[in-house]
Amino acid sequence: MKKTKQIILQTAKKLFTKHGVAEVSIRQIAAEMKISHSNLLYHYKNKQALLTGLHQQLLDAALVINRDFHQTDELVKALYHSTQTGFRILYDYRFFVIDLNHIMRENTKLHQTFLQIGKFRDQLYREIIAKGIEKGYMRTPEYQNEYELFLQRIRIFSDYWVASSAIYEEGNQEDIIDKYVRSFMNMFYPYLTQKGKVEYLLL
Amino acid sequence: MKKTKQIILQTAKKLFTKHGVAEVSIRQIAAEMKISHSNLLYHYKNKQALLTGLHQQLLDAALVINRDFHQTDELVKALYHSTQTGFRILYDYRFFVIDLNHIMRENTKLHQTFLQIGKFRDQLYREIIAKGIEKGYMRTPEYQNEYELFLQRIRIFSDYWVASSAIYEEGNQEDIIDKYVRSFMNMFYPYLTQKGKVEYLLL
């Protein structure tokens, strides 16, 4: 990608994060970069194009997570590390989740993509749970749908922890991320077997 | 409150819900009501005043929840019913949570109020958990901070389940609410004792 295009995305990300997607105009981004708005428009024809570009960057960054995940046999530890990586990336692009509903509303294409990724993620966690049960890290469900309801909560947490942190937290970025990683991991704790808990408490 | 003011709030709520807070202007609300925008401005001087008014309505409606909660001795059942009531109210004012971060960003006063209510809610759930443990419905924590992390997840779920449903769900309103009530209740399940689980599974 051209350098200018990269700087545009970078500047857009900065302003989106600081002021919110709805509050930032093409012209403001251009002004921040000290280029004309028509020049910016030459590279990205509108705000939606910017968002699409930034979303692509986010997806590219997120690709590493899957790779990371399969590097160790210790399931809980693997989950912890891939969560940490994922959460860091998401925090960097936090404007995206903070204004998630606004963006989805205005961009049906991104909405569709997001739904697809969501299904992909659901499937991933479904497999993790299945594997966890199989390898004796997690207990079997106590009633039907127990783990499907769990998945639903995983989804909400994953999508919105950053938005929540923007409202409630202040302080060091790494501390915040770490706090939510722990909170996320703690979702799994009650479903772990003794074997799983041992590994968990060693983290 | 004057009838006109009520209609204004009602119309604002309708449009906020349909199109999002950031996307709706004073003039659009006035047009929807077929009054002049200067007339609307006479009653509410700007969008923030509208939001404050609607937020007050939401708080008034939410007051009943506490009353409801203390009507029964069966803790799990009481939690279920107050959750159901609370979720219905929140769904009615869902524009508020769907655009939560946007609103908080633009209205520091509402942000402060929101934080206070949050503390109040935290305290409420803290007491529920304490009572649950005391009465033998919930198990004691297995390690330090376990229930504080749980509270954090309760917060995220409570704040954002509506936003999540706006992205993922389509269908009947009551079904959606019911689904998320169940999902919320299921958060508690792994922390219940045998006594608690019996009551839970009877719901």
Place this chain on the structure above:
DNA sequence: TTAATTTTAGACCAAATGTACTAAAAAATT
């Protein structure tokens, strides 16, 4: 070096928005 292409800035436009001001109409009070 010249020609072609890409990048940039500036001017311009129409639409929307928040806001302020004025005056008429409606309602309430005396």
Place this chain on the structure above:
DNA sequence: AATTTTTTAGTACATTTGGTCTAAAATTAA
């Protein structure tokens, strides 16, 4: 019935925004 207050509509204005068009400048290719 007269007057005071409240409610309403209309107008006007400055600002911002997304978007288009044109031409100059910069870069690249021949």
